[in-house]
């Protein structure tokens with residue numbers, strides 16, 4: 242689409258030297274015996290009366306182990322073969338199991354005295370308890386995913402099998418608890434068709450009011466903000482300036498990512514965008530082609546890096562942020578950035594307003610529709626690809642209305658929604674997060690987090 246100006250001024254790549262150094266180090270006897278000593282001493286002192294000290298040691302060890310795991314994950318994501326020897330890999334799994342048992346023992350030790358211990362430890366125990374309750378169902382989904390990855394199952398078979406391994410949709414219940422929503426919140430499909438049909442009819446109306454192919458509708462949408470193009474240098478400067486308007490420390494988070502080469506720019510649209518949180522810092526991978534929507538995608542990932550950095554430095558870093566919380570931060574930063582851009586370059590405001598409209602339908606309403614599809618597939622026990630296709634067409638008809646025409650390819654487009662197998666019940670996360678992001682100002686999110694830290698009474 243942007244071929245005529247598809248040259249951005251640079252491509253960036255990760256520097257994974259810190260991760261490689263860590264992986265080399267854990268292969269050494271000295272490093273391994275030091276960690277073993279720490280784990281042993283923690284185990285021996287688990288009944289120690291000073292729970293705060295034990296907890297502090299658990300958190301410290303957890304950080305060390307997660308540094309190793311994230312170093313491994315990053316090199317694997319970078320397409321490098323694992324440079325761990327089989328012996329080191331085996332040792333790592335075994336030390337991890339020992340550590341998991343220690344956490345479990347500590348939980349038992351403090352369960353009886355929960356009322357008397359620090360609130361922070363209580364929150365941690367709560368998160369752990371929930372995690373333990375759904376471990377069996379999580380394992381079933383993980384096995385399924387593994388089989389699909391190993392090509393032992395086709396996507397369609399994996400999706401159909403999915404409906405069988407969790408007939409009571411307990412995973413959805415787990416996601417609800419994790420995100421502090423009620424089960425009904427997630428089971429309930431919130432209405433989408435009135436808003437989405439109105440939007441698509443408007444787009445078609447501005448054209449010629451005749452039924453139009455879905456492809457053409459997408460082109461019309463993109464045309465609304467096509468006239469702007471940003472080199473990567475310019476995009477990073479704009480995002481940096483927006484962060485600077487919040488405070489120098491926020492711009493510094495982006496500067497640090499650039500200085501230590503933790504941003505990878507892709508020119509291949511088929512790979513996913515993400516921002517990996519690791520004790521080594523946030524690592525961003527994002528597709529960029531200079532278009533308005535990829536500028537926004539870059540801002541989204543930087544938004545993740547901001548909350549990850551704040552979270553890492555906060556006292557509650559050992560309780561992971563939920564999916565909805567983390568997407569809310571990223572989308573709220575997108576909103577903040579677009580508002581800032583519109584105020585800084587008033588000429589761009591009409592394009593920005595159009596873009597916001599498209600995003601709202603895409604992230605909020607389309608994801609409600611996708612959740613509707615996912616939930617219906619799982620609860621109606623469909624076991625025939627033809628039935629799934631007709632469900633897909635019917636639900637999309639509700640979303641797009643009668644004036645958007647589907648072609649043959651579109652009818653089987655559900656086979657490309659990898660989330661249905663790789664991240665079950667995740668699709669609704671975007672809709673929930675988009676709504677929360679729209680009603681929360683980015684600055685309030687930051688302030689809320691800082692307040693939480695101030696209330697903390699410490700170890």
Ligand SMILES: [Zn+2]
Nearest residue numbers: 541545568571
């Ligand atoms: Zn995200």
